[in-house]
Amino acid sequence: MLRKFHSLSGLMAALLIVVLAISGAILSVKPFLERSQAKVAGTASISVAELAGKLASRYPGVEQIQRTDSGSLIVYFTDNNQTGADLINPITGATIGAYSASPFMVWVKNLHRSYLLDTPGRIGASVAAFMLLLLTFSGAFMLANRLGGWRHIFRPIQGSFIQRLHLQVGRIAILGLILSATTGLYMSAITFELIPDYQSAEPAFLEKVNGGKPASINTLSALQAISVTELRELVYPYPQDQNDVYSITTNLGRGFVDQSTGQLLAFQPYASKQVIYEFIYMLHTGDGLWWLGLLLGLSTLTVPLMTWTGIQIWWNRKQSAVSISNNTTPRLADTVILVGSESNSTWGFAQTLHNALNLAGYLVHTDSMNSFSNNYPQAKRLFILTATYGDGKAPASASRFLTSLDKITKTPDLPVAVLGFGDRQFPAFCQFAHDVEAALIAKAWPQLLPLDSINCQSSQEFARWGQAIGKVINSELTLVHTPVHRHTxxxxxxxxxxxxxxxxxxxxxxxxxxxxxxxxxxxxxxxxxxxxxxxxxxxxxxxxxxxxxxxxxxxxxxxxxxxxxxxxxxxxxxxxxxxxxxxxxxxxxxxxxxxPNPGFRPFSSKAPIVLIGAGTGIGPLVGFIRNNKAHHPMHLYWGGRCPKSDFLYQPELNSYLKDKRLTELNAVFSRTNERSYVQDKIALDAVELRQLIDKGAQILVCGGRNMANSVMVVLDEIIAPLGIDVQTLKAQGRYREDVY
Structure with missing residues (x-):
């Protein structure tokens, strides 16, 4: 359900979110550019009164002085009935140059805030921010489930290149995306008055206005007490209006200054609501915190990439999806098929079984293992067809099955047959199917047939299993399934x-x-x-x-x-x-x-890498060494038969020793006077290997199953003084096998 929500909501909101993300990333550069170009007062500051006095002669028609979050000072003025704006030096008051907002940045800001559509666009931007937040959280929960819980959230990610890219990028950008989306939603809520406005009423001060002849601005005591570094905005009084006042906004609040006496007539500190709003505005835009703006911009730039990879993943899954016809409801079905699949290939076999049983006259209900319930009143038999994901884990459509099974207190009289799908070259061949059968046996669930398995989607093995099922249910059952092979x-x-x-x-x-x-x-x-x-x-x-x-x-x-x-x-x-x-x-x-076989490769780390193999198992190990251009410490243990006949890759390994891609080569041979095997050499180097593992070394083993088992026994003895074993290293992702 979570995957469907994540996929469908992502597809529906893709365009809105991508436009929001790209425009936000462009705007995130603005605070950095303004900061890099600004003439900042720093510690050598002057008062607002002194600066305004320096500007008086140069800008007789000055109307406003504004200090941006980047530290730049802008003076707005009127000259011969023409308005203008200049950047000025905050110390000397000298003109740096004309100031004008970038038309492009103004256009991008409007695109970001409202998709150039005013109020309807602002609603759309709010919806896009909300969808981005939901997608980020749902993606995070899916990743945690995939990796075995929040404690393992930083484990290496398995899957195809597109899947790993999607998840890895999302894992890196998640905090930035959550911050951008939540702050954007808060500001939208303020805009639409869903949260009370932070603005407060202006204080009464008119009866305090002197109304006398205006004094020179550089003599006004209230402005003399305020540093330029604290200034946000100074608005001048209307000319010829002696009852008007200076309005000044600082980092602490807003005040009003009598233009005749220089007295501070009133000052209103920022309310907590305004402080919160300004803090959230800074977090969202990066104004006043340019480095955070750049980080958020980089985070939002991942959105187009994740959108593209997400669409690729959805399309690949859609292409491999299987439609089940004549699917009887659970309450009326006499036969139930539950499917555990990661990439939909197992659904094809389930469809073949479903159709064959329909032809034989059975009422069949087929669904995912996650939909399992103890409510099949008419069912006489249950089939469970499941793949195994990664190192023995449940596939996506079966992740909740064992939990649901454990909650059942009364075992029904419903015979079950479990069929596992996998590849025998992997050590966890059909492991989840074994776990399912063990859980059913623990619940005293009656067996229709003992666990069977299908290797590499073998049509012949599936047909043989169908014949065995046919004999048990007294029906002729012909399972002819042609798996979809990849494009060669x-x-x-x-x-x-x-x-x-x-x-x-x-x-x-x-x-x-x-x-x-x-x-x-x-x-x-x-x-x-x-x-x-x-x-x-x-x-x-x-x-x-x-x-x-x-x-x-x-x-x-x-x-x-x-x-x-x-x-x-x-x-x-x-x-x-x-x-x-x-x-x-x-x-x-x-x-x-x-x-792809992402579960068997070194993960990025400066820790040592120990490569162990025998015979042709040296192949991928040599590949790891060949691409060790960064010269991480790599120690190779390998066993062959005879150094004169089958020292595989000997010239290459010697060259890798010379250029430091390989740190140490330990080759042993079984058909020599020493008659040594790779596990024997490992036992001899126990002290060195224990030190490497204690330093965080990762171990990769490739070759025959018997060799791998012998290596595991020896390594368990070597690292026992460290209080760990090979299973601990496997759980940490530091021990990986490719054995057959």
């Missing part, structure tokens, strides 16, 4: 380096580029751009081997800015994709797509 790109093998033949472990470093004849590639080369889509080392490339529609995934050893797509692949006996890749010759092509 054609890549040409540009270079290959072969290792490991002598130790019966053929391994190749394969480097791909866009085909030379590709028109897009030619245009990109002409424009000096990379020919490849955006990706980072540690992301995944899905490769479709010939005669197969099921992608295999490999960790990337390069970033798109390197100009190549690089993977490290070992040939496995009978391996369909690895055999296909090892048979490639330079010039051959493949079909592939990028799968």
């Amino acid at each position: 790109m054609t890549l040409e093998l540009a270079e290959r380096i072969d290792y490991g033949v002598a130790v019966q472990a053929p391994t190749a470093v394969l480097r791909f580029k866009s085909p030379e004849g590709d028109s897009k590639s030619m245009l990109n080369r002409f424009l000096g751009r990379t020919n490849l889509p955006n990706f980072e080392a540690g992301d995944l490339v899905g490769i479709l081997p010939s005669d197969s529609s099921e992608a295999r995934y490999y960790s990337l050893a390069s970033a798109s800015k390197d100009g190549i797509l690089e993977i490290c692949v070992r040939q496995h006996p009978g391996g369909l994709c690895s055999s296909f890749l090892h048979a490639l010759s330079v010039g051959d092509t493949i079909k592939a797509f990028i799968q």
Whole structure:
């Protein structure tokens, strides 16, 4: 519900908010420019009377002196029935130059305040500020939910590049956006008299006016007592009217001065309402606080970017949305399907199951897991189809399911079957599905079938599960589902380096580029751009081997800015994709797509980085080292078979040691006299590693699951004296794995 509100309200108010943000960002520069150009009195100040005396001869028709929030002094005057305004030196009274408001800034201010539409526009600006505030708060709550609560609000963000950009920018700008929106709403409330006006009645003083001959302004005692640095505005009396007075506004309040005696006739300090208004006005505009204005301007400049990325996210989700037809109401359904999905792919499988059950004569209700209730009076069976998000977390449409389940006190007689979706190369494969089944078992919920899982959206595995379901419900159930694969790109093998033949472990470093004849590639080369889509080392490339529609995934050893797509692949006996890749010759092509993997990469920090891998797991680790242009401390532990046959990336690693991108190289080999494995070397370096981890080091592990488990055991022993374990490091985001 929160996501729908955030998306729909953002789409409806996008144009209004973007115009409000851009115009506000332009106006935020004004206080800085005025401050930088102002001649400020500073500590060497003079009195208002002395300054006015210096101006008397130069500006006989002076009507008003005004001091701006930036410190500039402006004199307004009439000369030969022509009005004018000059900037003046606050010490000498000398003219600096003519003053005039920028027509462009006046236009932008009107655009910001009312969209150039007067009262209707002011209402629109108020609505836009209110929507901006709602979007900021709803976005903050969604981010907190995504990261596991407010305590983890600064955790690294996972997701696609567009999602990470949207959330990261929003996280940075949130305080500035809240301040801009709330202060803008307050000022709108004052404008529309929703909050009582801060203005107060003028004090009575007319009976005190002397009415005598006006004295020279530099002799007026009340003005002599006020410093120019305290002045806001001095309004002169009307000429030839001896009963008129000087009106002076200072930082403390407003007063009136007799032009004959120089006596302060009345002074009214600012009421608390006016003090509050002026403080909020300063916070909103930056007038008098130019540095805050610039910060708020930078914050509002993120709004167009977040609008664009938000529309991209909404459109991608809309494109992948699935429509469920013939959806029976919960109270009448004999079969219920609940779906947990982050990117909508699981909904496609749910739709296939829903339609097949409908054809078999069942009344089916399909909804998200967040809509779960204990109110399905006619239901005879329950299916839960769920993906897993990130490191074992609930996907977006299932975030409240376990909480709702826990509130149920009476378990219904409703058999359930849980089906998990995931990718076996990730350590948290179908973890949330396991958590759901464990929670159901703890509630003594009857099982229709034990937990099953689908790897990489396999249509064959889904069809097999459908056959098992059909047998249980005594109906023939044929589940034919064709998942929507990502758009693939054609890549040409540009270079290959072969290792490991002598130790019966053929391994190749394969480097791909866009085909030379590709028109897009030619245009990109002409424009000096990379020919490849955006990706980072540690992301995944899905490769479709010939005669197969099921992608295999490999960790990337390069970033798109390197100009190549690089993977490290070992040939496995009978391996369909690895055999296909090892048979490639330079010039051959493949079909592939990028799968972001933001959960496996170093986060920005000056702390040391420990890279641990074995075999082809060195691929992304080399990519991290290659892009360590800032020379952060990086320590590599890697295990191979034989240094003469499969020391992967040996020349590159030696060059990285020389140019300080790699701090320390620890390579061990299992088919030598030492017969050493990577976990053995880690145990030998226990003291050094404990010190690195105590300094905040982050650890990235890539390779086989058995190796990763052995490394985890050793590291638990090493850091036990620190009072932490690997699970603690994982919770802190300092221990990341890409294992298979």
